[in-house]
Amino acid sequence: MPQTSPRPPRRAAILGGNRIPFARAQGAYAKASNQDLLTATLDGLVARFGLAGERMGEVAAGAVLKHSRDFNLTRECVLGSRLDPHTPAYDVQQACGTGLEAAILVSNKIALGQIECGVAGGTDTASDAPIAVSEGLRETLLELNRAKSLPDRLKALTGLRPGDVLPAIPQNVEPRTGLSMGEHMALTTTEWGITRQEQDELAAASHQHLAAAYERGFFDDLVTPYLGLTRDDNLRADSTVEKLATLKTVFGKGDGATMTAGNSTPLTDGASAVLLASDEWATAHGLTPLAWLVDAETAAVDYVHGAEGLLMAPAYAVPRLLARNGLTLQDFDLYEIHEAFAATVLTVLKAWDDPTYCRERLGLDAPLGSIDRGRINVTGSSLATGHPFAATGGRIVATLAKLLHEQKQQDPERTVRGLISICAAGGQGVTAILEA
Amino acid sequence: MTDLLTTIITSPVAKKAGVPQPTPLRRYEPGAPVCEGPVLVTGTGPYAAQLREWAGQLGLGLAVAPVEGAGTADPTAGATSLNAPNEKVGAIVVDLSDATDPGDLAVLRTVAPSVKRLRPNGRVVVVGTDPAGLSDPAHVATQRALEGFVRSLGKELRAGATANHVLVRGEAWDGLRSAVEFFLSGRSAYVDGQVVRVNDAGGANSDILRPLEGKVALVTGAARGIGAEIAAVLARDGATIVAVDVPAAGESLARVANEIRGTALHLDVTSPDAGARMLEHTRSRYGRLDIVVHNAGITRDKLFVNMDESRWDSVLQVNLRSILRMNEAILRDDGLGEGGRMVCLASIAGIAGNRGQTNYGASKAGVIGLVTSTAAQVRDRGITVNAVAPGFIETDMTARIPFATREIGRRMNSLQQGGLPRDVAEAIAWLVQPGAAAVTGQVVRVCGQSLLGA
The missing domain is CATH 3.40.47.10 (Thiolase/Chalcone synthase)
Structure with missing residues (x-):
């Protein structure tokens, strides 16, 4: 049998995107989950491009701050969205590079001819952050689960220390250096x-x-309002160097410190999605590529x-x-x-x-x-x-x-x-x- | 939408106490019979036989009018004789388009016993000849008299029944059939005491259940209320929808568009390039544009003497100027094509006027002017342009009116109730059908024959 010959790669088109306005943490989206944010974002994309009921090649997206229940976050969002439920999905996580990495993954599959179209995205909420039990409590509970008799169970519980009941809250800290x-x-x-x-x-x-x-009006076809927010609420249109100069420094030590809350990004909630496709798929759907990755x-x-x-x-x-x-x-x-x-x-x-x-x-x-x-x-x-x-x-x-x-x-x-x-x-x- | 007071006055106790209770209106269901039978088709006009045949084809069942001194032979095989006691009639269609002398109007009186037997949500449709095309005073007077008869009868009918008037001009069978079907059907549930003119343009729906199949329709102001309902009803009838609203309404617009598998187009109708962007979007995504519904509108109420510049300007810009400007693009040669349909939302306030709405009333009266003149301009291209003027419609906007005012507004019409957004949408869905090619330049009021206005 002859070997199948590899298809020549083609370019992956970016047809457009959709995001919800980004909200400062503990603000407009305080009670929304990552799944809420990403589902709303996908539905906004579906509406812009008329994709309701459409089976996409794949949806790749992710979150950095993630609950253990969100092990299949993107697929759950697809199922909650107006996309065809036959659309496969997977989670990507590469810290702040997640969204771009997802777009690269989808575009590579398009380039290789493995899929015709796909959505790349990402979501994060610093408000609805996962809170875990302490390592001590977690170990005790697992031990308790393994214990077979009442004495063993009681013994497992004796391992619990008062400090163990405090929850572990996620921190913006590098695990290997302890520095934020x-x-x-x-x-x-x-x-x-x-x-x-x-x-x-x-x-x-x-x-x-x-x-x-x-x-x-640049963002009219890039942003869909969500939960009453129509623009990113961190935006300070009247921001000036003079105003920013009055802020106290928050990172760095002593007189040499230069970084303030004004020249650093705040914790934010939001989600975004990008529609990628082959040129053929774009043409068949009456969509004009904006650019190619x-x-x-x-x-x-x-x-x-x-x-x-x-x-x-x-x-x-x-x-x-x-x-x-x-x-x-x-x-x-x-x-x-x-x-x-x-x-x-x-x-x-x-x-x-x-x-x-x-x-x-x-x-x-x-x-x-x-x-x-x-x-x-x-x-x-x-x-x-x-x-x-x-x-x-x-x-x-x-x-x-x-x-x-x-x-x-x-x-x-x-x-x-x-x-x-x-x-x-x-x-x-x-x-x-x-x-x- | 229901508050405590509304609950009380619509309760069984209130009914016993004599508070008039509105009849639930029969509304259109795809696939259901056009109306309840049997249908009595009568009159001396030339269309009576054709109408009778058509009603038979629809399977409505025909009725024969009761005659003084019962026992007369039944002239139509299989027809229901209204001589029989307790026999009811679903609809009465009277063709008097041939009447030339006031004496000819006596035929109307023979219908009275049948009107007495009209079912709840029954229909009376009177067919006449458009007096605008006549010159002899007696002829004009006779035909014009029919309008006064219909409007008065509409006010007498009870239990959700309506009376409407179709005026023909020329060989207008296709248009007449389309208009009569609309008035008999649940699509016209809240249309009462209205006059619609039909011309000799031919057209028919090829798909009865999905008359708008294959059409691409653009609806502005589609994110909520009446606009969202228009989008849903046109989609139900087969059209692919481009739902347009301002970017700030994007969240609900997305919901509307996704529900009906359409697309959401975020733009402000007052922006100078709105029309061009609509055309560009529909052409690139779907390769065509068949139907445009100019629904987007705002109110900024204030007594005239207290009206500031921004209230005046914004209402006129959004409700009137934007349509004129968008139409420059939409009605270009490469815009709406042969068979194109346009409907603008007018308002009862644009006909009868409304206290506190000088800006709104001006803009909506302007829309009526725009519709009649544009219709004449594009008639040769097979495009129709009509207006629908809603009366009291149950929306979030009317729910905010104080109780007493709202209850008066709601009940001051022949049907003694408010209409639903769907009633407005159904009237529009009829006007944009291929079969409604003969209806253009018309203002159809969806107001339950409100006591306000004509």
Whole structure:
């Protein structure tokens, strides 16, 4: 029998996206679960694209803060949505890279011809966070379960200590260092000498850009209101450098501390979803691709022993991605660099422009160089929208795809290109190239 | 929607105390008979025989009018004689389109014994000739007299029964059949004392259960209330729906669109490119646009002397200007095509006026003007444009009216009750049928023959 010949890869189109407005934790979505948020987001996507009853190739999504009951979160959301229940689904979890990684997974299956269409997404709620029993109580309960006789059961219970009854609340802390993400970032910020002024400027710009985008109706086909919220409620349209300068620092130590609640992202609730498909599926459904996801690269750094900053992995991923595609850092019309903290964006930009860092850490002959700041996060990013961990990737992919499509319409002859860079907990970084 | 006071006055105790209780109206069910039989078709006009044949085809059963001095031979085989005691009639259709002299109107009096035997939710439909096409004063007067008769009879009928009037112009059989079917059916449950003109355009529904099969319909203001109901009813009748509403209403819009497997299009009808974006969306997703329902509207009530600029402007912008602007795109040559249908939501306030609604009344009267003139402009292209003017409809908006005012509004009509959003939707669903090609430039009131207005 002849061997089946491999199909040539094709490009995966981004047809659009939908998200709910992001809400600061303990706010509008305080009582909504991850399943509520993601189901509402999927249904909003279904309505925009007329997908009710449609069987999709797959839905890949996830959450970072997850209850044990949500072991099959995405599939449960699909079953609760208007999609055809014959649509398979699976959960993805790569910290803040979850949403983008999900989009990469779906687009790769489309590129390989394994599926024709799919939805990638993510959701997170810091409000409806899982609370676990302490390790001591958990061990006691398991022991109790194994015990067969009454004396054994009583013996198991004697192992319980008063402190064990306190619940374990999830913390934004790296398990291997015990430092919070903000504290990690503060170390990197100091190392690179990023000033308070620079960070506040970037934060103010994020708010102003997001507000302007809402004003021009940019998000009309990207956001569906939820539970009475019509815009991201972290947005401060009147944010200025002067106002941000009055805030107290929250991360870092002493006079050298520069990071405030204004130039760091707040805990946020929200969800996002992106519709991806082959060109053929798009045509058959009367949908116009906004852009194509052409390549992606994920890197990880050893922030535990390797003296590298926790959020510096994208600095490594991007040069590898550029080299593989024969591009320079300047070959992009737009850049979406996730604003975990204002300093995260500023550090990575400085790193790419630093000859010593590029040579010694990234192994490059020459620095990647600088980027036109007017092309970065042009409709605002996480500092303004907020950052529901797993939902950020989907927000960025759909936003950038629409921005590229707008630019393409101005100049149909030219390939318009965008770069996404998202840092994630555990010293990871997910990056991707979109083209229109 | 029901509060304590409403519960009390509709309770059995209130009924015993003599508070008039409204009859539950018979509403359209796909697949059910058009109306209860038998149907008495009478009159001297040329359509009577055709109507009788058509009613027979629908399986409604025919009736023969009771005659003074019973025992007369039954002229129609299988017909029910109303001479028999306790025999009821479901509907009466009288064709007097040939009447030229006031003396010819005496035929109406022969129908009286049958009207007495009309079932609850029964129907009276009188067919006349459109006086606008006549010139002889006696002829015009005779035909015009029918309208006064119908409107008065509507006020006399009880128990959910209605009287309506169809005026024909030219060889209008297709249009007449469509209008008579509408008035006999539960689709017209809350339409009473109305006059509809039909012209000689031909058209028929190919699928009785799903007359809008294959059509793409766009409904503005579809996120809630009457708009959501219009979307649901058009979808039930077979249309694919593009549900439009402002981005802020997106959550409920998504629910409406998903329920009927349509698409949600988030846009503000007042934005300059609204019409172009609607066309672009329907054309790219479905390759066509057949039906447009301009339903989006707002109220910003205030007495005229206290009316500020923003109340005035926003109501006129949303309710009137936006339609004019969207139509520039929708009615372009590459927009609504042959067989296209457009319905605009007018209001009783645009006909009779309403205290505190000078802005709203102006905008809705404007809509009526827009409809009649646009209908004339696009008639050659096979496109119809009509208005539906709701009276008191039970919605979240009317539920907020104070009890006494609301109860008066609700009962001040021949059917002694408020209508449902579905009643408005059913009238629209009829106007956009392929079979309703002969109905254009009309204003159909869905008001239970409200005492307000004509």
